[in-house]
Amino acid sequence: MPNLALLGGRKLREGKSFQPHPVLGDEEKELVMKVLDSGQMSGFIANSSDAFYGGPMVRELEGEFKRYFNIKHAVAMNSATAGLHAAVAALGLGPGDEVIVTPYTMCASASAILMQGAIPVFADIDPDTFCMTPDAVKKAITPETRAIMVVHLFGQSAEMDEIMAIARENNLKVIEDAAQSPGAAYKGMLLGTMGDVGVYSLNQHKTITTGEGGVVVTNDDDLALRMQLVRNHGEVIAADLGVTNPAITLGWNYRMTELEAAVGIAQFRKLDMLNEHRVGLAEHLTRRLDGLHEGIVLPHIPEHNTHVYFVYPVKYDASTVGVPRDLFVKALVAEGVPFGAGYTKPIYLEPIYQNKRCFGDKGCPFDCKHYDGSVNYDKGICPVAEEMYSEKLILSGICRYPLDESDIDDVASAIEKVLENASELESYEAG
Ligand SMILES: *Cc1c(COP(=O)(O)O)cnc(C)c1O
Numbered sequence: 001m002p003n004l005a006l007l008g009g010r011k012l013r014e015g016k017s018f019q020p021h022p023v024l025g026d027e028e029k030e031l032v033m034k035v036l037d038s039g040q041m042s043g044f045i046a047n048s049s050d051a052f053y054g055g056p057m058v059r060e061l062e063g064e065f066k067r068y069f070n071i072k073h074a075v076a077m078n079s080a081t082a083g084l085h086a087a088v089a090a091l092g093l094g095p096g097d098e099v100i101v102t103p104y105t106m107c108a109s110a111s112a113i114l115m116q117g118a119i120p121v122f123a124d125i126d127p128d129t130f131c132m133t134p135d136a137v138k139k140a141i142t143p144e145t146r147a148i149m150v151v152h153l154f155g156q157s158a159e160m161d162e163i164m165a166i167a168r169e170n171n172l173k174v175i176e177d178a179a180q181s182p183g184a185a186y187k188g189m190l191l192g193t194m195g196d197v198g199v200y201s202l203n204q205h206k207t208i209t210t211g212e213g214g215v216v217v218t219n220d221d222d223l224a225l226r227m228q229l230v231r232n233h234g235e236v237i238a239a240d241l242g243v244t245n246p247a248i249t250l251g252w253n254y255r256m257t258e259l260e261a262a263v264g265i266a267q268f269r270k271l272d273m274l275n276e277h278r279v280g281l282a283e284h285l286t287r288r289l290d291g292l293h294e295g296i297v298l299p300h301i302p303e304h305n306t307h308v309y310f311v312y313p314v315k316y317d318a319s320t321v322g323v324p325r326d327l328f329v330k331a332l333v334a335e336g337v338p339f340g341a342g343y344t345k346p347i348y349l350e351p352i353y354q355n356k357r358c359f360g361d362k363g364c365p366f367d368c369k370h371y372d373g374s375v376n377y378d379k380g381i382c383p384v385a386e387e388m389y390s391e392k393l394i395l396s397g398i399c400r401y402p403l404d405e406s407d408i409d410d411v412a413s414a415i416e417k418v419l420e421n422a423s424e425l426e427s428y429e430a431g
Contacts, residue, residue, distance in 0.1 A: 003421045006334035007428060012417055013336030013410045019402050022209045027269070031057070031262035044255040046233035048240035053228065057261035062215070064268045065200075069193050071217045073224035076261060077231060080179045080201030080214030082254035084112035084149075087197040087216055090226035091173045092248045093118045093146055096370035100140045100172075101149040102132035103346035104385040109151050109177050110347045114358055117365040119375050121145070122348050124382035128300035130154060130313060130343075130393075134162035136382075141166075144373040147173040150195065154395075155278075155310040156301060157186035160194050167195075175199065179214070180310040182207060183275045187304045192217055197227075202260070205397070207274050207310060208267035210260035231255055274401050275308045281399040281408050282309040288412035293419050295320035309399045311343075316394050323425050328418060329394055331425060335414040339396045346385040348377040 005011040035041065035057060043055020053059060058076050065074035077083040093099060095117040101110050103122040110120040123136035130153045137148055148167055150158045167174045174195030178184075181191045182200045192198025197220075202213030218224050226248060229238055234251035243249055256264075286298050297315035301307045316325050323331075329341040352358050354377060356366040365371060380386070398411055 002424050004331055004334070004418065004424050005336070006331045007424055011334070011336050012414045016336075016410075018338065018398070018407060021205070021397075021400055022267075023402050024263070025266075027266035028263045031266050032259060035258045035262045038258075040258055042255060042257045044232055046236060046251075048237050052232060052237060052241075054255060055258045055261070057258040057265065058256050061256075061261040061264045061268065064265060065215050065217060068268070068271070069190050069198070069217050071193055071198075072219045072221070074215055074217045075224060075227045075231060076256040076264070077214040077216060077254045078256050078260070079203065079212050079254075080177075080199050081108040081112060082231075082252075083199040083201075083214040083216040083227075084108060084175065084177060085115050085252075086227045086230040086254055087175050087199060088112050088116045088118065088147075089230045089248060089250070090223050091147060091175070091196065092245075093173070095365050095368045096144065096372065097146040098142060098144040098373055098375065099147045099149055100132075100137050100145060102151050102153070102385070103348050103382050104130060104343065104388065105151040105153060105177065105347070106179070106344065107347055107350070109149055113149065114352075114365070117368070118146070119144070119365060119371060119373065120149075120347070120353075121375055122346070122377070122382055124384045125153075125388070126159075127315075127384050127388070129156060129158070129302065129305075130388065131156070131158035132163075134159050134166060137163060138166055141170055141172075142373050144371070145170065145172060147175060148195075149175045149177060151177040151179075152181040152184065152191045154313050155181050155184055155308040156305045157181070157184060157191050159302075160186050160189075164194060179206065181308055183271050184308040185306040196220060197223065202264055202267070207278070207308070207400075208264070208271050210256075210264040210267065213256055213260045213264060215264075277401040278309045278399050279307070281403060281405065282307070282312055284405050285312060285399060285408050285412060288409065289314075289415065292416065293321065296415065296419070311395050311397055312399045313343075313393060313395045315388075315392050318391065321419065321422055323418075323422050325391060325394065327425055327428065328422075331418045332394075332414050335417060337396070337411045337414040338398055339394055341394055342389045343393055343395055345389055346382055348381065349379060349386075353377040
């Protein structure tokens with residue numbers, strides 16, 4: 001009788017589900033009921049009146065972000081994807097411009113660039129933090145480069161001092177995609193507050209959630225106004241607001257409803273508690289896995305980073321364990337603990353980039369007459385990201401509220417069990 005559940009053995013975690021994310025409580029319900037009782041589901045109107053800025057809940061949510069991040073402006077959006085696009089648009093990026101971005105991120109980081117007709121140029125990641133390296137950014141700069149989109153992946157920061165220095169030297173704008181990392185810090189500074197714009201996500205799966213939603217933050221008055229214009233049909237409002245460069249005020253509907261904002265206010269007030277919970281569980285998992293096996297490499301956190309563990313990443317070495325990664329993960333999942341393999345495919349390997357076709361089949365923006373560069377999306381351009389995706393990374397979002405150390409103990413025990421019984425998997429491979 002085999003030991004591993006994948007082969008018919010007894011499952012390590014049986015009949016005990018992990019409590020789901022998110023947890024919504026009385027605080028959220030109370031604020032949502034206030035909105036329902038008021039009848040005002042959205043406060044937005046596309047004109048230059050006060051309604052341009054949205055309803056009371058939206059503004060209160062923005063106020064919470066401004067206070068917490070100690071920043072001048074917060075603009076609520078109906079997703080972080082919308083926020084990223086509004087940031088790219090408001091910075092005046094467009095056809096002919098290149099923006100440097102990591103390929104190892106949710107697709108939206110790069111799509112936001114393409115949506116504005118600008119060109120994503122992918123720069124490789126660090127094999128320990130999984131964030132884009134300053135060195136790769138430097139190498140990716142061309143005469144067409146106008147901005148850098150930094151993604152703080154899994155809950156910790158990219159090397160911001162170096163990246164900001166490169167940006168200053170080359171006169172580049174910096175967008176921080178902090179969708180996964182609200183509350184995490186770099187050298188004591190909160191992620192999202194160091195570049196020109198920071199973007200946070202409030203989607204269902206993120207640390208704090210409104211179902212769908214996002215918030216952008218900036219200290220730049222002009223940029224904030226332009227992001228508000230992009231949020232709310234700016235083309236018909238810009239003139240009334242005295243905006244001098246109407247070319248970058250074309251808007252969409254990126255407005256957040258009062259219901260989402262109400263949930264967001266209650267959720268945001270729990271952010272520190274939720275992050276502390278994550279960190280506590282992650283540190284417990286690290287203690288349990290420390291020194292277990294040389295094929296299981298634990299998260300690397302540079303001393304100046306405060307990680308909030310949106311994801312707990314482990315680097316796996318198939319050659320020392322003797323089991324291919326995807327099979328190892330399959331065996332873990334069979335034991336009843338949630339793990340995934342690889343995170344996302346490096347974005348440039350997706351067909352839209354491989355074919356360089358995105359707006360219909362005409363080839364814009366890659367062969368736009370304003371574009372003098374020649375971006376390369378060949379397989380192999382970011383070998384570290386490709387290796388993490390196809391061979392090394394295993395990950396879990398398990399270090400989260402309201403789980404406790406006994407849940408994490410099951411996760412650690414499952415890893416121990418699969419390692420101890422790895423030899424059983426040889427027959428599985430053989431068929
Ligand atoms: C979730 C996420 C986004 C997009 O967030 P939405 O609110 O779903 O649009 C963007 N970037 C990263 C890194 C993310 O994890």
